[in-house]
Amino acid sequence: xxxxxxxxxxxxxxxxxxxxxxxxxxxxxxxxxxxxxxxxxxxxxxxxxxxxxxxxxxxxxxxxxxxxxxxxxxxxxxxxxxxxxxxxxxxxxxxxxxxxxxxxxxxxxxxxxxxxxxxxxxxxxxxxxxxxxxxxxxxxxxxxxxxxxxxxxxxxxxxxxxxxxxxxxxxxxxxxxxxxxxxxxxxxxxxxxxxxxxxxxxxxxxxxxxxxxxxxxxxxxxxxxxxxxxxxx
Amino acid sequence: xxxxxxxxxxxxxxxxxxxxxxxxxxxxxxxxxxxxxxxxxxxxxxxxxxxxxxxxxxxxxxxxxxxxxxxxxxxxxxxxxxxxxxxxxxxxxxxxxxxxxxxxxxxxxxxxxxxxxxxxxxxxxxxxxxxxxxxxxx
Numbered sequence: 510x511x512x513x514x515x516x517x518x519x520x521x522x523x524x525x526x527x528x529x530x531x532x533x534x535x536x537x538x539x540x541x542x543x544x545x546x547x548x549x550x551x552x553x554x555x556x557x558x559x560x561x562x563x564x565x566x567x568x569x570x571x572x573x574x575x576x577x578x579x580x581x582x583x584x585x586x587x588x589x590x591x592x593x594x595x596x597x598x599x600x601x602x603x604x605x606x607x608x609x610x611x612x613x614x615x616x617x618x619x620x621x622x623x624x625x626x627x628x629x630x631x632x633x634x635x636x637x638x639x640x641x642x643x644x645x646x647x648x649x650x651x652x653x654x655x656x657x658x659x660x661x662x663x664x665x666x667x668x669x670x671x672x673x674x675x676x677x678x679x680x681x682x683x684x685x686x687x688x689x690x691x692x693x694x695x696x697x698x699x700x701x702x703x704x705x706x707x708x709x710x711x712x713x714x715x716x717x718x719x720x721x722x723x724x725x726x727x728x729x730x731x732x733x734x735x736x737x738x739x740x741x742x
Numbered sequence: 743x744x745x746x747x748x749x750x751x752x753x754x755x756x757x758x759x760x761x762x763x764x765x766x767x768x769x770x771x772x773x774x775x776x777x778x779x780x781x782x783x784x785x786x787x788x789x790x791x792x793x794x795x796x797x798x799x800x801x802x803x804x805x806x807x808x809x810x811x812x813x814x815x816x817x818x819x820x821x822x823x824x825x826x827x828x829x830x831x832x833x834x835x836x837x838x839x840x841x842x843x844x845x846x847x848x849x850x851x852x853x854x855x856x857x858x859x860x861x862x863x864x865x866x867x868x869x870x871x872x873x874x875x876x877x878x879x880x
Binding site for chain 2: 512515516518519520522523524526527528530531533534535537
């Protein structure tokens, strides 16, 4: 073959092959791996923080802990996210891991639709003892209020970052009767406690009456005196 | 530039390309995280554009680089032609994938960009090889 012919043949072949590949890929419907994209922000931090601590429903910590701390919060509330980042780790390490305090999450969904989706998903994860992992990861990846940030994609990503969680099962059980019940219970708990802002906290001996705490700071010192007092009592 | 130099250049470039493509193929199949300074590698690797009819796109790249490498080792007209074809096809397809990264995924994989650069160099080199085939005896 002459050099010229060879050249033309190569160019033609190159173009044809490239075109075929492009067309094939553009039309190919599937192909992406089914695993979700990168793990969410804070995945390893949250996993390490909560690893080994018993979870029952929305409660974090030993059921025998003498003091109970209730946190009334909305997954969309920015101060709640700040508290989760600033104080939760300290409280968990100092009081929950040591069996002194158990924290119960009083979920509220008043900010908007995203709050409802987020809380339902976390409550669904409660059946797999992973409520707190979901809530804390939601805070670590919190978006702007009511922008539709709680997408299935985000929830799958969060699920993928939680060891031992069946993400699909969690998503499927969001509208189960157990979740509906838990939502109703959370709403009435907040109402009975007279909560009108988030985050709000109540402290008391486990099984006994709870007292709302006047929070002056989102730092741990906003709660530690009250917790210490309840423990000392 | 003598054919020898051209072949050496093709060999080096396709060896680098094959290494990148092999890395991307293995990490894709094994669902392993890719080292990534551009931040978008994960997004690109798990997108629907990372596989063609079940075959990892990186594997196609690997095949192209192997053809290119082989074309550099052999001295025949067919080898030269195959090298140019592979380089062109690779560059064309890579160009489409670059468009996908920019316009569809809004995420860039540094390894793909590196491979694009290699292909961009390989096209003129393989083209030269075809155009300036050694005269008889040379």
